[in-house]
Amino acid sequence: MPKEPDFIHDLNKQQKRAVRHSEGPLLIVAGAGSGKTRVLTYRIAYLIQQQKAAPNEILALTFTNKAAREMKQRIQQLIGDQAKKLWMGTFHSVFSKILRYEAERIGFTSDYSIYDMDDAKNAIKQILKEQGYDPKEVKPRIIQRRISDAKNELIKPDHYNQKFVHSTLDDITAKIYGIYVERLKQNNAMDFDDLLIKPIELFDEHEDVLEKYQDRFKYILIDEYQDTNHAQYKVTNMLANKYKNLCVVGDDAQSIYSFRGADIRNILDFKNDYEEAVKIPLEQNYRSTKAILKAADSIIKNNSQQLDKTLWTDNGMGETITVLDNYDERDEANRVADYIRDLKARKGYDYSDFAILYRTNYQSRVFEETFRRKGITYQLVGGLSFYQRKEVKDVLAYLTLLINPDDDTNLMRIINEPSRGIGNKSLSDLMAKARESNQSLWRILENVEEADVYKPAENSVKEFVAMINELKQDLASGKKLINVTKKLLERSGYMKALVEENTPKAMTRRENILELENAISYFEKNNNNPTLSAFLQEISLITDTDKYDEEKPAVTMMTVHAAKGLEFPVVFVVGLEEELFPVGSRNNEEVNIEEERRLFYVAITRAEEQLFFSHCRSRYKYGEEQRKLRSRFLDEVSSDVVRTETGSSIKQDKERFLGKKNNKDKSSSNNGNTKVEYDWKKPLYNKNNRSSNNTQIHYDNPDEDPFQVGAKVEHDVFGP
Ligand code: ATP
Ligand code: MG
Numbered sequence: 001m002p003k004e005p006d007f008i009h010d011l012n013k014q015q016k017r018a019v020r021h022s023e024g025p026l027l028i029v030a031g032a033g034s035g036k037t038r039v040l041t042y043r044i045a046y047l048i049q050q051q052k053a054a055p056n057e058i059l060a061l062t063f064t065n066k067a068a069r070e071m072k073q074r075i076q077q078l079i080g081d082q083a084k085k086l087w088m089g090t091f092h093s094v095f096s097k098i099l100r101y102e103a104e105r106i107g108f109t110s111d112y113s114i115y116d117m118d119d120a121k122n123a124i125k126q127i128l129k130e131q132g133y134d135p136k137e138v139k140p141r142i143i144q145r146r147i148s149d150a151k152n153e154l155i156k157p158d159h160y161n162q163k164f165v166h167s168t169l170d171d172i173t174a175k176i177y178g179i180y181v182e183r184l185k186q187n188n189a190m191d192f193d194d195l196l197i198k199p200i201e202l203f204d205e206h207e208d209v210l211e212k213y214q215d216r217f218k219y220i221l222i223d224e225y226q227d228t229n230h231a232q233y234k235v236t237n238m239l240a241n242k243y244k245n246l247c248v249v250g251d252d253a254q255s256i257y258s259f260r261g262a263d264i265r266n267i268l269d270f271k272n273d274y275e276e277a278v279k280i281p282l283e284q285n286y287r288s289t290k291a292i293l294k295a296a297d298s299i300i301k302n303n304s305q306q307l308d309k310t311l312w313t314d315n316g317m318g319e320t321i322t323v324l325d326n327y328d329e330r331d332e333a334n335r336v337a338d339y340i341r342d343l344k345a346r347k348g349y350d351y352s353d354f355a356i357l358y359r360t361n362y363q364s365r366v367f368e369e370t371f372r373r374k375g376i377t378y379q380l381v382g383g384l385s386f387y388q389r390k391e392v393k394d395v396l397a398y399l400t401l402l403i404n405p406d407d408d409t410n411l412m413r414i415i416n417e418p419s420r421g422i423g424n425k426s427l428s429d430l431m432a433k434a435r436e437s438n439q440s441l442w443r444i445l446e447n448v449e450e451a452d453v454y455k456p457a458e459n460s461v462k463e464f465v466a467m468i469n470e471l472k473q474d475l476a477s478g479k480k481l482i483n484v485t486k487k488l489l490e491r492s493g494y495m496k497a498l499v500e501e502n503t504p505k506a507m508t509r510r511e512n513i514l515e516l517e518n519a520i521s522y523f524e525k526n527n528n529n530p531t532l533s534a535f536l537q538e539i540s541l542i543t544d545t546d547k548y549d550e551e552k553p554a555v556t557m558m559t560v561h562a563a564k565g566l567e568f569p570v571v572f573v574v575g576l577e578e579e580l581f582p583v584g585s586r587n588n589e590e591v592n593i594e595e596e597r598r599l600f601y602v603a604i605t606r607a608e609e610q611l612f613f614s615h616c617r618s619r620y621k622y623g624e625e626q627r628k629l630r631s632r633f634l635d636e637v638s639s640d641v642v643r644t645e646t647g648s649s650i651k652q653d654k655e656r657f658l659g660k661k662n663n664k665d666k667s668s669s670n671n672g673n674t675k676v677e678y679d680w681k682k683p684l685y686n687k688n689n690r691s692s693n694n695t696q697i698h699y700d701n702p703d704e705d706p707f708q709v710g711a712k713v714e715h716d717v718f719g720p
Contacts, residue, residue: 025274028249031311032605033287036249045078053218055085063224111403113189114540120191151193152261196231214242225250229261289318291641298638324614327649333370355568359581381558391509406440418497426457571607576615576631
């Protein structure tokens with residue numbers, strides 16, 4: 001056995017034990033910032049260095065592609081280029097690769113399409129229409145959600161029918177689910193959920209395939225195990241069954257995806273499933289100051305169920321956490337911006353040291369506007385990703401057809417885009433023919449003269465088929481991908497239509513398509529075997545968080561969900577208001593407060609040195625200003641590590657309210673660094689009076705308040 005590597009000394013005692021652990025299941029449940037991800041990384045490097053396994057015999061599963069990339073880079077630094085051969089990625093990317101190798105075993109081809117949420121929704125919508133449902137009444141999104149839940153619970157369509165038929169919606173779901181599964185198979189397509197459940201089918205039905213991969217993966221490691229769902233749990237158990245070298249790390253307090261079926265029990269049950277499992281705690285946090293950890297601890301204590309864990313740090317107490325009490329969302333964004341500038345100037349931080357974390361994506365808008373105005377560079381993670389833009393998806397749909405013409409959903413998307421005179425009527429006739437004869441739409445198009453459609457449409461179809469066939473030919477004869485794409489854009493008339501439209505929007509679309517061409521060129525230059533199939537697969541699995549670039553000198557804005565596993569020197573958790581964080585109920589679904597609290601815990605524990613909370617007293621919603629109550633979570637934070645700063649706008653408003661003269665200089669010179677004004681723990685508004693029409697305004701310094709509770713008053717902004 002080779003001598004132990006020097007890098008083992010980068011670890012503390014508990015971490016070393018976890019890294020050196022050789023055979024059998026290993027469970028690490030530990031708090032945020034205790035080095036779980038670091039242990040996984042080092043363990044992989046160690047296993048290779050100690051020749052326990054070759055790199056391609058190790059499977060490491062992460063929550064984002066970006067996490068996988070970073071882990072790989074780090075391992076490369078530790079042991080060199082052999083790290084490139086590791087099987088490392090998200091569940092989706094690793095299993096889509098395995099499915100590509102084995103697709104034929106379960107009736108797909110290796111060029112199968114991957115449907116994102118949007119494609120899947122379109123397919124469901126189409127089926128609903130065919131079955132005579134009005135998609136306005138039976139919402140495709142809701143059916144999609146129900147089908148997805150069933151899939152992740154490994155409930156098959158016929159089973160859904162037997163067991164779960166209670167309501168009309170259940171009936172409809174069962175019916176659509178069955179057709180949807182069939183349709184996807186006909187289209188040679190899989191949705192995101194299939195990438196997790198098809199491997200289970202594959203392994204269940206083909207023992208030899210299962211054995212092959214069981215043999216292959218001598219060691220399996222999973223990060224963020226608390227957020228795996230039932231299907232993920234099952235497939236890894238199947239794979240680990242031979243060697244039982246399964247190492248999982250996670251933190252039950254950071255489980256934040258139960259809405260997507262993540263099952264915290266997976267972590268709780270690990271010991272039952274693997275009785276011989278070794279459990280190693282990690283107790284030292286290297287990330288955060290004492291103040292930040294204390295805040296985190298005081299929050300999570302309020303949840304009822306927690307695994308026992310200790311977390312301590314050698315780091316100093318650090319700065320007190322500041323609560324920014326703001327007038328509204330503009331005030332909030334301004335003050336955060338001013339703080340960032342101030343800290344950058346005074347303490348030498350870079351923009352990339354800051355993160356703004358919020359509960360929902362739309363909150364970024366006001367921050368973006370403000371930061372642009374103030375000249376602060378930022379990067380937004382999330383929102384509509386490049387590859388989800390209409391024009392990009394259109395071009396990708398064309399490309400998909402070149403390798404998978406049976407994919408009706410993508411074919412429908414572009415057959416008349418740009419318009420080539422194949423109208424809805426002709427199209428639905430053709431589609432009906434396809435359904436009748438149980439063929440794909442493409443097969444019908446190929447023999448359109450037999451289909452008896454409107455003559456001009458027939459001619460257009462013929463031209464379309466000829467074009468696609470010619471491009472297929474080009475591809476088959478080894479023409480470069482980028483050239484095929486360029487030809488496609490020209491021959492289809494897609495670019496021409498945009499140029500003719502000549503609106504600013506069309507110009508942006510054109511630029512996006514040029515950017516897509518760049519992506520294709522880049523892919524072609526940087527891959528040994530740059531097939532169209534591989535390209536399409538790679539980009540269909542790009543997620544929001546992958547866009548985040550650590551090196552970019554910019555403030556990061558993202559949702560708390562996207563921030564999982566990351567760390568930043570200075571963090572602002574904004575919008576800490578009731579019905580925002582914790583989130584308000586949607587579709588009357590009950591809000592899972594414990595999960596919201598774990599989410600808040602995740603947010604807090606991203607911070608290394610300095611942490612800010614912020615909330616607004618009013619916020620625009622549906623075009624109207626609404627009063628907001630500060631989040632209950634703020635009242636749970638241990639009071640000795642926080643202080644509150646009330647914004648100048650609130651003071652001005654108060655002065656207006658009190659009829660005092662407004663001091664104009666104040667707002668411009670004040671960087672939000674107002675002195676602490678009141679006991680921060682005290683609620684801003686009387687909690688018994690939550691109605692937003694209530695005219696009693698409770699300012700927090702009772703000495704300044706000339707009104708009796710219950711007095712009727714007239715307010716400049718809020719009226720009587
Ligand atoms: P999370 O729960 O947020 O995913 P984690 O437990 O995965 O956190 P890591 O991200 O692995 O924690 O580690 C947190 C930080 O502490 C990282 O910057 C890491 O490099 C550092 N760190 C971990 N262990 C050590 C150590 N022994 N010595 C020095 N730094 C360490
Ligand atoms: Mg981690």
